[in-house]
Amino acid sequence: xxxxxxxxxxxxxxxxxxxxxxxxxxxxxxxxxxxxxxxxxxxxxxxxxxxxxxxxxxxxxxxxxxxxxxxxxxxxxxxxxxxxxxxxxxxxxxxxxxxxxxxxxxxxxxxxxxxxxxxxxxxxxxxxxxxxxxxxxxxxxxxxxxxxxxxxxxxxxxxxxxxxxxxxxxxxxxxxxxxxxxxxxxxxxxxxxxxxxxxxxxxxxxxxxxxxxxxxxxxxxxxxxxxxxxxxxxxxxx
Amino acid sequence: xxxxxxxxxxxxxxxxxxxxxxxxxxxxxxxxxxxxxxxxxxxxxxxxxxxxxxxxxxxxxxxxxxxxxxxxxxxxxxxxxxxxxxxxxxxxxxxxxxxxxxxxxxxxxxxxxxxxxxxxxxxxxxxxxxxxxxxxx
Numbered sequence: 001x002x003x004x005x006x007x008x009x010x011x012x013x014x015x016x017x018x019x020x021x022x023x024x025x026x027x028x029x030x031x032x033x034x035x036x037x038x039x040x041x042x043x044x045x046x047x048x049x050x051x052x053x054x055x056x057x058x059x060x061x062x063x064x065x066x067x068x069x070x071x072x073x074x075x076x077x078x079x080x081x082x083x084x085x086x087x088x089x090x091x092x093x094x095x096x097x098x099x100x101x102x103x104x105x106x107x108x109x110x111x112x113x114x115x116x117x118x119x120x121x122x123x124x125x126x127x128x129x130x131x132x133x134x135x136x137x138x139x140x141x142x143x144x145x146x147x148x149x150x151x152x153x154x155x156x157x158x159x160x161x162x163x164x165x166x167x168x169x170x171x172x173x174x175x176x177x178x179x180x181x182x183x184x185x186x187x188x189x190x191x192x193x194x195x196x197x198x199x200x201x202x203x204x205x206x207x208x209x210x211x212x213x214x215x216x217x218x219x220x221x222x223x224x225x226x227x228x229x230x231x232x233x234x235x236x237x238x
Numbered sequence: 239x240x241x242x243x244x245x246x247x248x249x250x251x252x253x254x255x256x257x258x259x260x261x262x263x264x265x266x267x268x269x270x271x272x273x274x275x276x277x278x279x280x281x282x283x284x285x286x287x288x289x290x291x292x293x294x295x296x297x298x299x300x301x302x303x304x305x306x307x308x309x310x311x312x313x314x315x316x317x318x319x320x321x322x323x324x325x326x327x328x329x330x331x332x333x334x335x336x337x338x339x340x341x342x343x344x345x346x347x348x349x350x351x352x353x354x355x356x357x358x359x360x361x362x363x364x365x366x367x368x369x370x371x372x373x374x375x
Contacts, residue, residue, distance in 0.1 A: 150272045168371065175279070
């Protein structure tokens with residue numbers, strides 16, 4: 001059963017079961033062992049593969065060499081026959097037969113090596129997939145274990161600290177209250193500044209008709225009043 | 239200090255500098271390395287960080303199963319599923335009866351990413367609590 005299934009099944013049971021099913025230290029050790037085993041198989045298969053590939057290359061070179069030899073001796077046989085050296089031609093023919101036998105053997109070997117290579121490559125692919133699968137399972141097992149243990153630690157520290165755990169609603173109320181307090185304090189600070197701080201003096205000066213802003217309101221009102229008094233001057237008014 | 243803890247310390251300083259968050263952290267004793275991070279102003283929602291194999295998992299415990307209003311349970315679960323993808327960088331989950339928001343990072347994540355995770359996760363946790371309070375007792 002996959003670890004995902006294990007977790008789902010355990011969760012359907014109870015928290016205690018989840019602990020036992022997944023957090024079991026043996027469980028992770030088994031995954032770790034399986035990963036180690038698969039990795040070893042992988043290393044072995046890779047070594048075997050390079051060896052077989054080397055042998056295939058050697059067989060290939062040998063086949064080339066034998067084929068060249070065969071061609072060379074066939075030329076010699078033709079030359080011997082041309083010169084009427086029948087006995088020599090016969091001897092060359094024997095040599096060609098031997099070369100042909102060896103060539104067939106090497107070709108057979110090369111075919112077998114090629115098949116081994118294909119088999120080993122498939123094996124490596126499977127082992128790699130297995131390692132990846134086990135590593136994923138190990139991460140899931142470790143994470144579940146870690147979070148479980150963390151939750152245990154947290155429950156324990158909450159309990160031993162003597163602090164009563166607040167309900168979520170109470171927590172929210174407190175946080176909101178604190179945020180409200182902060183906002184209130186900032187408003188109060190602004191008001192205070194308005195009354196007795198630097199802003200207060202500015203406003204006093206303004207009220208007394210001193211400073212940049214002094215008389216601006218009156219000037220605006222005067223301008224609007226003047227415009228209102230002369231509506232006929234407005235062009236294009238229906 | 240373990241390697242993870244020193245990364246945590248750097249992350250806390252980055253969180254202060256970049257996100258304006260005051261982060262305090264402490265290791266939680268136990269067999270597995272767990273760090274509790276508390277963000278100033280959100281002390282009720284600490285974030286727990288642990289690591290396993292290739293990941294760092296940051297968890298914020300929101301509420302317990304017991305707190306869910308029985309008659310609104312299915313609606314809550316559906317709402318959690320619906321919100322899971324829209325919620326930036328964090329996901330909902332349940333751990334031994336606790337509903338949590340969590341984020342998973344690569345074990346190789348730098349302190350900068352850890353700081354960003356703390357900031358995002360904490361905000362998501364407050365928002366989630368606010369949004370789902372109506373389903374709770």
